[in-house]
Amino acid sequence: MITAVLIDDDKHLRTGLKALLERYTNEIQIIGEAESVKTGVELLKSSNPQVIFLDIHLNDGTGFDILEKLGKTTAHIVFITAHEQYAVKAFKFSALDFILKPVDPEELQSTIVKIKEVVGKSSSFEHIDLLLENIRKKVDNFKRIALSTSDGIHLFEVSDIIRCEAKVNYTEFFIKNHKPLLISRTLKEYEELLTEHGFERIHQSHLINLSYLKSYIKSDGGYVIMADNTNIPIAQSKKERLQELIKNF
Numbered sequence: 001m002i003t004a005v006l007i008d009d010d011k012h013l014r015t016g017l018k019a020l021l022e023r024y025t026n027e028i029q030i031i032g033e034a035e036s037v038k039t040g041v042e043l044l045k046s047s048n049p050q051v052i053f054l055d056i057h058l059n060d061g062t063g064f065d066i067l068e069k070l071g072k073t074t075a076h077i078v079f080i081t082a083h084e085q086y087a088v089k090a091f092k093f094s095a096l097d098f099i100l101k102p103v104d105p106e107e108l109q110s111t112i113v114k115i116k117e118v119v120g121k122s123s124s125f126e127h128i129d130l131l132l133e134n135i136r137k138k139v140d141n142f143k144r145i146a147l148s149t150s151d152g153i154h155l156f157e158v159s160d161i162i163r164c165e166a167k168v169n170y171t172e173f174f175i176k177n178h179k180p181l182l183i184s185r186t187l188k189e190y191e192e193l194l195t196e197h198g199f200e201r202i203h204q205s206h207l208i209n210l211s212y213l214k215s216y217i218k219s220d221g222g223y224v225i226m227a228d229n230t231n232i233p234i235a236q237s238k239k240e241r242l243q244e245l246i247k248n249f
Helices: 011-024 037-047 063-070 085-093 105-118 126-137 187-197 236-247
Strands: 002-007 028-034 051-055 076-081 097-100 144-149 152-157 161-167 170-175 181-183 199-203 206-209 213-217 223-226 231-233
Touching (some): 002 037, 051 063, 063 126, 076 085, 085 126, 085 144, 085 187, 187 206
Parallel strands (some): 002 028
Antiparallel strands (some): 170 181, 223 231
């Protein structure tokens, strides 16, 4: 049985989330609830759960305040938030799980699967530190990204990512001075995160960092040569935009 606590100042949400958890799994047990920063910290210190369902906005502060007061925790954290674009983006860059209000049953079921996969495995706390760093700075242009693989969480400078390649529902990252990493998220998700950092989707299967583009070859259907000496095809529909981008370098 996986033990969990639920920290949210909305009693109706707590009741609803518990009901959904009971409906979709018998492997997660809510062993405690809290509705504020103060009671949340007390609950976590006394219960030592494996999972924390944590609301961002509480009556006396935020879920981030709880994390900073608590320090390091071995629990897997699932944030609960309204659809706030900045917070959602920060979670994605930090490879952290979150549930949007109102809770969608399908999204919750996906989260349950992730919880079962990660609970009990050793984990780094660096991605939580990255989230807190981004929240504190209140900037929208994140410089670092956390990538979650089967063997743990890895942090990288966004500027060190050379390219990303779709592998069905996975994405393979090619990073400067590092072996390739396979991440269980789609290329479309990373396209949404990285486009504003100088990345361009030039093919259905390829997202490239334009900073590492070496050559644009028009023959053989059109392709680019990247700094790691790989040849990446260009989709016909992407050629005109890529040429415009190159002119503006």
